[in-house]
Amino acid sequence: MAASFASRLAWIAVDWGSSNLRAWALDDAQQVIAEGDSPRGMLGLAPAEFEAALLEVIGDWLPASDLATEVLICGMAGARQGWVEAAYLPLETPPSEVLSRLATRLTSVPTQDTRLNVQIVPGLCQRPATGSATAGFDVMRGEETQLAGLLASRPGFDGAVCLPGTHAKWARLETGRLLDFSTFMSGELYKLLSQHSVLRHSLGADELHDEAQRAAFLEGIDTAMAAPERLSAELFGIRARDLLDTSLPTGEARGVRLGARLSGLVLGLELAGATARLPAGARVVLIGDEALCRRYRLALAHLGFSVDIAANADMILSGLGHIHRRGDSQATSPSITS
Amino acid sequence: MAASFASRLAWIAVDWGSSNLRAWALDDAQQVIAEGDSPRGMLGLAPAEFEAALLEVIGDWLPASDLATEVLICGMAGARQGWVEAAYLPLETPPSEVLSRLATRLTSVPTQDTRLNVQIVPGLCQRPATGSATAGFDVMRGEETQLAGLLASRPGFDGAVCLPGTHAKWARLETGRLLDFSTFMSGELYKLLSQHSVLRHSLGADELHDEAQRAAFLEGIDTAMAAPERLSAELFGIRARDLLDTSLPTGEARGVRLGARLSGLVLGLELAGATARLPAGARVVLIGDEALCRRYRLALAHLGFSVDIAANADMILSGLGHIHRRGDSQATSPSITS
Numbered sequence: 001m002a003a004s005f006a007s008r009l010a011w012i013a014v015d016w017g018s019s020n021l022r023a024w025a026l027d028d029a030q031q032v033i034a035e036g037d038s039p040r041g042m043l044g045l046a047p048a049e050f051e052a053a054l055l056e057v058i059g060d061w062l063p064a065s066d067l068a069t070e071v072l073i074c075g076m077a078g079a080r081q082g083w084v085e086a087a088y089l090p091l092e093t094p095p096s097e098v099l100s101r102l103a104t105r106l107t108s109v110p111t112q113d114t115r116l117n118v119q120i121v122p123g124l125c126q127r128p129a130t131g132s133a134t135a136g137f138d139v140m141r142g143e144e145t146q147l148a149g150l151l152a153s154r155p156g157f158d159g160a161v162c163l164p165g166t167h168a169k170w171a172r173l174e175t176g177r178l179l180d181f182s183t184f185m186s187g188e189l190y191k192l193l194s195q196h197s198v199l200r201h202s203l204g205a206d207e208l209h210d211e212a213q214r215a216a217f218l219e220g221i222d223t224a225m226a227a228p229e230r231l232s233a234e235l236f237g238i239r240a241r242d243l244l245d246t247s248l249p250t251g252e253a254r255g256v257r258l259g260a261r262l263s264g265l266v267l268g269l270e271l272a273g274a275t276a277r278l279p280a281g282a283r284v285v286l287i288g289d290e291a292l293c294r295r296y297r298l299a300l301a302h303l304g305f306s307v308d309i310a311a312n313a314d315m316i317l318s319g320l321g322h323i324h325r326r327g328d329s330q331a332t333s334p335s336i337t338s
Numbered sequence: 339m340a341a342s343f344a345s346r347l348a349w350i351a352v353d354w355g356s357s358n359l360r361a362w363a364l365d366d367a368q369q370v371i372a373e374g375d376s377p378r379g380m381l382g383l384a385p386a387e388f389e390a391a392l393l394e395v396i397g398d399w400l401p402a403s404d405l406a407t408e409v410l411i412c413g414m415a416g417a418r419q420g421w422v423e424a425a426y427l428p429l430e431t432p433p434s435e436v437l438s439r440l441a442t443r444l445t446s447v448p449t450q451d452t453r454l455n456v457q458i459v460p461g462l463c464q465r466p467a468t469g470s471a472t473a474g475f476d477v478m479r480g481e482e483t484q485l486a487g488l489l490a491s492r493p494g495f496d497g498a499v500c501l502p503g504t505h506a507k508w509a510r511l512e513t514g515r516l517l518d519f520s521t522f523m524s525g526e527l528y529k530l531l532s533q534h535s536v537l538r539h540s541l542g543a544d545e546l547h548d549e550a551q552r553a554a555f556l557e558g559i560d561t562a563m564a565a566p567e568r569l570s571a572e573l574f575g576i577r578a579r580d581l582l583d584t585s586l587p588t589g590e591a592r593g594v595r596l597g598a599r600l601s602g603l604v605l606g607l608e609l610a611g612a613t614a615r616l617p618a619g620a621r622v623v624l625i626g627d628e629a630l631c632r633r634y635r636l637a638l639a640h641l642g643f644s645v646d647i648a649a650n651a652d653m654i655l656s657g658l659g660h661i662h663r664r665g666d667s668q669a670t671s672p673s674i675t676s
Binding site for chain 2: 088125127137183184186236239240241
């Protein structure tokens with residue numbers, strides 16, 4: 001890297017999940033001056049392998065000087081099976097501004113390379129709260145940073161936020177405070193059913209390209225919303241439809257149609273639970289993978305909700321940037337207690 | 339086999355499922371005079387292999403004479419991927435006595451061995467009925483024979499019948515007529531979640547031996563019944579409990595407790611759907627695997643239903659015996675139409 005790059009580099013943001021990592025080099029004005037990624041996610045790494053995996057992506061960015069560069073990491077790298085466990089920060093009752101306190105609970109990671117000053121953002125944990133119908137045991141790692149990013153760009157945000165994925169998170173915020181959150185295993189459930197269950201014989205490519213496919217998806221949504229207790233019967237119904245339903249197209253289109261219905265049923269169950277307490281027509285902010293967010297938006301708009309989509313990487317960068325600035329301001333503030 | 343056996347043998351009953359087959363030799367008084375089984379189920383056999391697989395179990399029973407012995411088969415051997423497809427018999431609206439007409443729709447299977455006269459019982463199919471909230475596309479193969487067996491022993495039966503299994507069937511009967519049925523994929527869902535999902539790391543042996551395990555199972559039942567729409571959130575909650583719940587025991591007992599909760603959640607979702615229209619305290623007849631029936635009974639009794647358990651093999655034999663007698667009486671009746 002050129003000297004000018006090293007002189008511009010202020011810190012490095014890293015989103016390190018189960019199956020990959022993304023890194024961004026930022027300058028003092030929070031402009032991205034380089035980015036990189038790697039398929040070496042937490043699940044494929046032993047603790048001793050994380051430093052080398054990180055240096056593969058960001059090693060060239062680091063100045064040779066003795067001054068360590070801050071590398072701020074969010075995500076599963078901080079799990080118990082990750083690099084170093086970053087203890088969960090608990091949600092509190094009544095709700096506090098836990099999202100603004102992430103910077104006060106960073107976990108420092110010892111490294112061999114003296115050019116690195118690695119800090120991991122804590123995840124959040126939730127224990128059942130008296131008086132709350134839905135706040136059960138739950139955890140998140142990575143999404144807290146995206147929520148902090150949303151708050152950084154929309155201070156005092158009120159409303160529902162959904163972060164779709166293998167384990168989708170739904171969070172409720174009120175004037176910038178995190179009230180509670182729930183994780184729905186829908187993504188994993190869909191994958192298990194479509195790849196490993198008896199239904200796999202009936203399914204085609206997973207796509208919502210045409211009107212008939214979207215209609216099948218939305219019928220699945222409506223069916224699950226109307227009678228969530230019949231979900232596992234409706235799942236078998238996909239197999240039975242494949243055997244009996246003469247109104248379905250033949251050939252490849254048949255499997256695609258049935259796959260769209262399966263996707264709708266599984267997501268519909270989630271939406272039945274997640275939207276139960278939302279006011280009609282409420283606004284839902286979606287943060288996540290673009291294609292998945294479009295699928296959620298199609299369903300939520302069909303149910304009468306209004307939807308904003310915020311780009312995944314934007315929220316991570318905004319969140320890590322917020323935590324970085326907080327951390328700086330605290331590090332340079334005079335400390336009273338010690 | 340001794341000559342006296344051959345002279346007593348009247349016919350042979352076979353339950354041939356996806357993963358195994360059971361056969362019984364019966365005399366004219368419907369007494370079992372021999373039985374056998376094999377792990378060669380439908381899923382492991384090509385059509386050309388069925389005859390040999392059958393003869394491995396019953397070959398020694400067959401008399402050497404030219405008079406073919408009737409072999410009456412129910413189950414997946416009649417599926418499209420089985421020996422010879424036995425077309426589904428459709429349920430009708432208004433409900434008819436479809437279960438008493440199984441004997442009129444047997445599918446004859448050509449065999450090379452002239453000692454065999456093989457007949458396969460049809461499965462049942464159901465298409466959505468106008469005015470029915472729950473009668474959707476559905477199929478059964480094998481359970482129709484068990485239901486016929488129940489009716490043979492309890493003519494004019496009224497009420498709900500549950501046949502637990504990988505794909506559990508719930509049937510509603512009224513004065514001996516089959517109103518409708520639903521298949522719930524709970525067994526397969528439980529297997530997928532416990533063996534292939536992120537939850538597998540949190541689960542121990544699947545047992546309900548002590549009071550605490552049963553309590554965890556019934557809490558799962560109650561949780562799913564109370565809010566079926568939150569099922570996929572409660573599933574992830576098992577992972578979160580494993581990470582956070584200090585009230586759980588440590589060591590192996592922890593995983594067993596969480597496994598009992600998972601079993602309760604998945605079965606609870608089924609029971610929420612299947613019992614929604616049953617009157618409080620209604621009687622449910624369970625037909626199936628003994629251990630699984632005990633688990634269902636524990637849950638159903640907890641919910642206030644009264645439960646009868648009918649042994650799996652008894653109902654199959656009773657059903658095949660009924661079909662055998664009907665077939666005989668029809669074969670010997672003078673035919674009007676041809």
